[in-house]
Amino acid sequence: MKLVLARHAGFCPGVKRAMEIAEDALKEGPLVVLGPLIHNRDAIAHIERMGAVTAGDLPERGPARVLLRTHGSAPSVYSEAAHRGIAILDATCPFVRRAQEAASHLAKQGRTVVIVGDPEHPEVQALSAWAGPGAVVVRNDEEARALVLNGAAGVIAQTTIEPRMYEEVLSVLKQRSEDVVAVDTVCLATHERQSAVRELVPQVDVMLVVGGRHSANTVKLAEIAKGMNIPVHHVERADEIQDDWFTGNETVGIAAGASTPEWIIKEVIARMEDMEKRVNEEGVPPEDKDASIADQDVPKTESNVETHQAAGEEPGAIEAPEDLRVGDIIQGIVVRVSADSVLVDIGRKSEGVIPVSELSRSRRDPREIVKEGDPVTVMVKSIDDKEGEIKLSKYRADEVLAWQKLEHAMETKETIHAPCIQEVKGGLVVDVGVRGFVPASQVERGYVSDLSVYVGRELRLKVLELDKEKNRVILSQRATLEEELEAKRSETWATITEGEIRHGVVKGLTDFGAFVDVGGVDGLLHVSELSWGRVNHPSEVLKEGQEVDVMVLRVDREKGKISLGLKQTLQDPWHSVKERYPVDSVVTGRVTRLAPFGAFVELEDGVEGLVHISELADRRVEKPDEVVKPGDMVRVKVLRVRPDDRRISLSIKQAEERSAQPESNGFADNPAVDKVTLGEMFKDLFEETKK
Numbered sequence: 001m002k003l004v005l006a007r008h009a010g011f012c013p014g015v016k017r018a019m020e021i022a023e024d025a026l027k028e029g030p031l032v033v034l035g036p037l038i039h040n041r042d043a044i045a046h047i048e049r050m051g052a053v054t055a056g057d058l059p060e061r062g063p064a065r066v067l068l069r070t071h072g073s074a075p076s077v078y079s080e081a082a083h084r085g086i087a088i089l090d091a092t093c094p095f096v097r098r099a100q101e102a103a104s105h106l107a108k109q110g111r112t113v114v115i116v117g118d119p120e121h122p123e124v125q126a127l128s129a130w131a132g133p134g135a136v137v138v139r140n141d142e143e144a145r146a147l148v149l150n151g152a153a154g155v156i157a158q159t160t161i162e163p164r165m166y167e168e169v170l171s172v173l174k175q176r177s178e179d180v181v182a183v184d185t186v187c188l189a190t191h192e193r194q195s196a197v198r199e200l201v202p203q204v205d206v207m208l209v210v211g212g213r214h215s216a217n218t219v220k221l222a223e224i225a226k227g228m229n230i231p232v233h234h235v236e237r238a239d240e241i242q243d244d245w246f247t248g249n250e251t252v253g254i255a256a257g258a259s260t261p262e263w264i265i266k267e268v269i270a271r272m273e274d275m276e277k278r279v280n281e282e283g284v285p286p287e288d289k290d291a292s293i294a295d296q297d298v299p300k301t302e303s304n305v306e307t308h309q310a311a312g313e314e315p316g317a318i319e320a321p322e323d324l325r326v327g328d329i330i331q332g333i334v335v336r337v338s339a340d341s342v343l344v345d346i347g348r349k350s351e352g353v354i355p356v357s358e359l360s361r362s363r364r365d366p367r368e369i370v371k372e373g374d375p376v377t378v379m380v381k382s383i384d385d386k387e388g389e390i391k392l393s394k395y396r397a398d399e400v401l402a403w404q405k406l407e408h409a410m411e412t413k414e415t416i417h418a419p420c421i422q423e424v425k426g427g428l429v430v431d432v433g434v435r436g437f438v439p440a441s442q443v444e445r446g447y448v449s450d451l452s453v454y455v456g457r458e459l460r461l462k463v464l465e466l467d468k469e470k471n472r473v474i475l476s477q478r479a480t481l482e483e484e485l486e487a488k489r490s491e492t493w494a495t496i497t498e499g500e501i502r503h504g505v506v507k508g509l510t511d512f513g514a515f516v517d518v519g520g521v522d523g524l525l526h527v528s529e530l531s532w533g534r535v536n537h538p539s540e541v542l543k544e545g546q547e548v549d550v551m552v553l554r555v556d557r558e559k560g561k562i563s564l565g566l567k568q569t570l571q572d573p574w575h576s577v578k579e580r581y582p583v584d585s586v587v588t589g590r591v592t593r594l595a596p597f598g599a600f601v602e603l604e605d606g607v608e609g610l611v612h613i614s615e616l617a618d619r620r621v622e623k624p625d626e627v628v629k630p631g632d633m634v635r636v637k638v639l640r641v642r643p644d645d646r647r648i649s650l651s652i653k654q655a656e657e658r659s660a661q662p663e664s665n666g667f668a669d670n671p672a673v674d675k676v677t678l679g680e681m682f683k684d685l686f687e688e689t690k691k
């Protein structure tokens with residue numbers, strides 16, 4: 001029987017670091033671990049034997065040292081510990097820490113933080129706390145579709161989810177909000193182990209997945225293997241393995257989750273080899289002689305494990321340097337930074353080295369780029385078999401990832417965010433992991449006269465052209481803006497209804513009205529719909545760029561026309577005109593225009609009455625201009641009010657008569673009315689009502 005160990009198995013850098021922190025701290029005395037340090041019972045039992053106590057909360061009393069788990073803790077734990085004088089040892093995985101910082105940063109920007117992951121998982125619960133009360137957790141794209149997003153969003157991921165799931169949720173959210181910032185917090189260590197299982201399954205007959213049953217990433221490995229239609233056995237320890245699982249199978253694959261200790265993987269391999277020895281010595285189990293592995297033509301060597309291990313090496317030498325290939329992209333944690341190199345824990349026996357020349361193309365001081373404890377993604381540049389030295393390159397990994405991201409963005413037409421770093425002849429240079437160029441014509445939808453204002457700003461870009469060999473990346477913000485506008489337009493046409501009030505922006509004024517953008521579509525606000533009063537030109541009421549609430553009067557989808565009204569959003573002054581201008585009252589108004597049959601007098605904005613030619617004076621009048629002219633202020637008596645027809649009959653003649661012979665009743669008899677007219681009094685009242 002041949003055993004094949006997955007190319008990546010066992011402790012990831014975050015878990016390895018946490019166990020080392022715990023073991024080092026326990027040498028100085030007991031400590032409390034807040035929640036299980038990692039998802040593996042044997043590893044927990046190991047540190048508990050050394051003096052660790054796993055607790056759900058901070059200790060009630062007494063000074064104590066508390067170790068925070070790899071999954072991280074809520075910010076309140078840090079503040080509470082500081083308040084109570086409890087010393088914190090932080091084993092939060094640096095990749096999880098980066099996700100927490102992203103959550104907090106996005107929340108401070110006023111974004112709704114969406115976490116893609118399992119709401120029950122402790123890492124996600126802590127991330128939610130870092131993201132604040134508005135954070136939401138979605139498990140998958142289906143849940144993302146049900147989400148109501150108001151405004152800007154920021155999307156992060158539980159570090160151990162599948163990258164595909166994060167991408168799927170992201171693409172759904174990008175359709176639901178125009179302003180989505182994505183911070184990819186998926187950890188490659190999990191991904192590496194999953195890819196290793198996918199690679200291994202086609203080469204074996206049965207899979208053994210080793211690791212905690214509560215470990216999300218181990219469970220995921222088992223699921224992946226099961227999904228590939230192969231018998232899969234998930235064990236936490238070697239003693240759970242049953243001989244009959246392997247009857248008739250020639251090749252057994254072994255995978256282990258990121259929280260599975262090396263010693264357990266060794267025990268499993270030893271148990272498998274022991275089983276084979278027993279079968280060889282004792283013969284096959286009686287019930288299954290025919291299918292016995294002893295009957296198969298299988299090499300029977302002392303150590304039959306085919307892994308990344310060198311020939312003859314101990315089976316337990318998991319992920320020895322030889323497992324790595326030059327060009328592999330892996331993740332690690334910075335353990336030391338000096339002036340000429342950076343030492344990285346890559347979860348193997350030996351640490352990797354990034355020479356300063358491989359840190360960044362600009363050859364800056366390493367201490368400006370990384371610090372101890374930082375998570376880094378690196379490329380394996382060379383492996384010295386004799387010395388065991390692994391040389392790494394950060395900038396090469398960054399570039400490979402940047403090109404992958406750009407290729408993906410071009411394929412999916414996804415929008416990427418990138419800072420503009422320089423203005424050059426004909427356009428802008430942006431940093432998309434490599435240098436990208438945005439031609440001047442692709443910066444905005446219209447012409448831009450001064451490109452320098454974009455330097456330092458973040459642009460939202462589509463990838464137009466990629467040529468890796470020529471190192472050529474052409475991007476466009478204009479394409480993003482046009483796509484957003486199109487989406488906005490479609491939504492507006494799909495949802496706009498007659499009678500609703502919409503918020504809009506005045507885009508332009510003409511003699512006959514104003515064009516108002518009500519969501520990517522311009523509607524016409526005709527001059528007659530601007531005010532209940534008379535408006536000669538729209539500029540008397542509106543100016544370009546002004547925000548207004550308008551009523552949708554008509555929608556013609558076939559012709560692509562929308563008619564809007566502004567006055568409909570204001571109270572109609574004719575509504576209470578009878579009460580405000582009672583018959584027989586005397587008020588002051590302004591003559592607005594003359595007609596052969598009389599003069600029109602405006603009593604207030606939108607309320608105009610007619611003084612018939614026979615009511616202009618107590619003499620015969622041939623033409624109205626013998627008595628009044630437009631602009632004159634005149635006192636008029638209200639004769640008749642017909643609000644439904646929007647008509648008021650007035651008389652100058654009778655107002656003058658009454659002034660000569662004051663009457664004893666009614667509003668107009670008040671001497672004060674002569675000084676402050678009723679019209680003016682009610683005008684104030686009307687203005688108040690409008691507010």
Ligand code: SF4
Nearest residue numbers: 012014093095159187
């Ligand atoms: S799987 Fe990744 S995120 Fe999780 S502990 Fe390991 S290194 Fe950290």
